[in-house]
């Protein structure tokens with residue numbers, strides 16, 4: 161039977177949470193020993209120097225970082241000589257300036273799997289919580305992402321913003337923050353005058369209700385063509401937009417329904433992507449008073465130059481050019497709306513942090529915008545940040561260029577469907593091929609997008625996206641499905657007994673099992689790292705590493721056919737824990753882990 165040793169009670173260390181990250185407890189325990197051997201080092205100081213070890217080593221400390229007087233060799237000896245193994249830390253070795261620590265395999269595996277179990281099944285929230293932490297407790301973050309323009313195309317840049325932003329919202333929530341997600345629609349500007357004129361010529365209420373996004377886009381294309389042949393169109397459009405800006409109800413009536421119907425359509429498509437917004441706002445929603453207040457404050461602070469009737473802020477000192485905040489005719493522009501909008505958001509939400517997920521193509525705009533906020537000396541300006549990302553090339557469907565989000569989703573689904581049909585036998589066994597292929601397709605697109613650092617440009621590749629081999633979305637789903645199938649294939653082992661009565665000694669004998677368990681234990685750290693670097697690739701890399709470790713264990717750590725029931729159950733517990741953690745990572749990445757395919 162399994163023993164029930166508990167980790168010795170440990171002193172508190174800031175930014176640690178052993179009840180959610182058991183490796184914190186191990187690190188504290190190591191830090192305690194080292195600080196006791198090497199006064200005057202404190203536990204906290206040592207803790208910050210406990211790193212993951214290179215292959216085959218659990219944790220490593222580089223002694224020189226503490227800048228202690230005396231020879232490193234002797235310091236290391238002081239630690240190794242005083243060291244006494246216990247049920248948790250098995251050994252320390254010394255190699256030049258490094259101390260290497262190994263954890264007791266049996267207790268490590270048991271502690272990690274038990275923590276995963278408890279934080280999956282026994283939580284107050286009734287939601288799986290393994291991997292979460294409470295570092296953001298009591299804090300609020302506003303995250304703006306996606307932000308397409310009504311009546312214009314939804315391009316891959318918007319897709320990237322959507323994918324990355326939704327991930328960040330999940331990530332902040334997982335770290336205890338209250339995260340408010342916002343979609344800031346391009347729903348204002350002179351083009352709406354054009355669409356109004358176009359709607360009179362080509363609009364149809366029926367088409368609008370069927371698919372507002374498509375219909376308005378088509379009208380916009382047509383009326384732009386008209387405008388290039390007939391200058392009167394633009395004049396008429398400008399007049400119309402002026403009426404809209406003046407608040408003319410008659411002029412605003414259609415616009416309002418276009419916006420509403422477009423949002424409705426978008427909501428359905430976002431739902432398909434497992435993406436949701438708390439707030440649909442937009443350029444039209446920025447209150448005039450906030451923009452006026454902003455310009456007034458800039459004026460007061462002497463930051464405004466008037467050139468040819470236009471108001472601008474000189475940012476040349478920071479190599480950011482001259483930023484126009486008010487046009488000659490008094491109308492606002494993109495930048496004005498962003499400045500006013502930020503102030504309004506702060507006043508309404510009192511956020512601790514605000515994030516804009518916007519393409520690196522707009523870096524100059526955002527840099528100007530952030531610089532202006534800083535010059536205006538808002539104390540919260542330092543809490544506003546940009547998460548940018550590179551370009552995607554080559555995202556077109558077989559029919560041509562992508563202009564709508566639903567084209568991307570449909571193409572991904574159909575590419576995947578064809579791929580699945582290639583394996584006739586397997587395909588026949590799938591109950592709901594449409595659903596599965598859509599989910600796989602979406603996973604493929606998202607993983608390709610999140611696999612590398614955000615700022616990298618990449619070329620979209622349908623062949624790579626649909627492949628079940630290599631580090632692809634379908635491979636990840638497959639890894640999850642395979643884990644999920646263990647229970648279905650071994651019903652005689654279910655239900656698993658409670659953790660305290662599962663004997664993990666057989667797992668400790670397998671290097672594969674040990675590696676998997678330790679990786680699972682590191683997941684809460686991976687989440688914290690992602691929160692620091694805002695890189696979805698941190699989580700993607702972890703998910704693949706875990707999948708690979710699992711796939712190399714299949715042959716030696718077998719469940720089906722293992723006659724020793726105790727052994728089979730311990731292994732099944734390991735795989736089930738791995739499934740929980742893989743699923744948690746996938747959900748964080750906005751994916752829906754599949755049970756079957």
Ligand code: ARG
Nearest residue numbers: 307308309344345346498518
């Ligand atoms: N609608 C803009 C575009 O498609 C993106 C908006 C980004 N957000 C912002 N606050 N400027 O280019």
